[in-house]
Amino acid sequence: MASNRERSLRAAIELLAAEGIRGLTHRRVDERAGLPEGSTSNAFRTREALLVGVTTHMVATELPAVTRQLMAGSPGDLADSLVAIFAEQVGPLRALTAARLALYVEAGHDEAVRRILDARRTEMLAPVRFAFAELGAPDPELAVRLLASCFQGLFLQVLGSDRPVEPRPIITAAVWAALRVA
Numbered sequence: 001m002a003s004n005r006e007r008s009l010r011a012a013i014e015l016l017a018a019e020g021i022r023g024l025t026h027r028r029v030d031e032r033a034g035l036p037e038g039s040t041s042n043a044f045r046t047r048e049a050l051l052v053g054v055t056t057h058m059v060a061t062e063l064p065a066v067t068r069q070l071m072a073g074s075p076g077d078l079a080d081s082l083v084a085i086f087a088e089q090v091g092p093l094r095a096l097t098a099a100r101l102a103l104y105v106e107a108g109h110d111e112a113v114r115r116i117l118d119a120r121r122t123e124m125l126a127p128v129r130f131a132f133a134e135l136g137a138p139d140p141e142l143a144v145r146l147l148a149s150c151f152q153g154l155f156l157q158v159l160g161s162d163r164p165v166e167p168r169p170i171i172t173a174a175v176w177a178a179l180r181v182a
Contacts, residue, residue: 007033008040009057012050016099021106021113026050048112055103055120058096063124065093072131075179079172082128086151086167090158098159104152121148135179143178150174 002010011033015023029040029050044050069084071077089097107114125144132143150170157165 004033004035004039005043005053007035008043008050009053011035012040012054013058013095013099016054016102017095018098020102024050048116051103051113052116054099055116058100059120059123061096062089062093063127066124067127070127070131072134075135075175076172078131078135079168079175082147082171082175083168086154086171089151090155094159097155101152101155101159132178137179146178147171147174 008029011029012024015028015032024047026040026044026047027037029035030037033040040050044053065088066085069081069088071081103113103117107117125148128147129140129144132140137143154165154167154170157163158167
């Protein structure tokens with residue numbers, strides 16, 4: 001059985017995904033998780049502590065999937081593995097992706113959220129940066145920024161529209177472009 005802390009984190013992510021940052025309060029998390037009032041406050045004393053917990057939980061959930069699936073034997077392998085990662089993030093991990101997008105919007109005007117996301121983003125992108133370096137990308141950091149921008153745009157298209165998006169040609173083009181950028 002999940003601990004109260006774990007239940008709070010899952011409920012917080014669900015709230016972020018469904019209602020955005022404005023829906024995230026300790027009381028609403030308790031209600032969503034079916035916990036006694038004050039349970040989330042016990043685990044996460046402040047809103048910032050709750051946001052740190054949420055982003056840390058997101059990385060802990062997503063990073064194993066990224067590192068497990070990421071293959072960089074060739075540009076084609078990298079593109080294929082990134083397409084699989086994208087599919088997982090808009091499929092089984094859809095709520096995490098929607099919650100992350102809500103946090104990105106909030107980061108535009110909340111320094112604490114920006115700081116939290118920047119720290120976690122570095123962890124998430126490290127394996128991708130390494131893959132680009134292994135394939136000889138002239139600028140692995142630029143390659144990662146290009147790919148992250150591509151993913152964020154695709155996430156918005158998929159989550160913000162009911163029109164289907166075929167990510168494979170877009171992600172493949174981004175990988176090849178990143179490997180040629182000097």
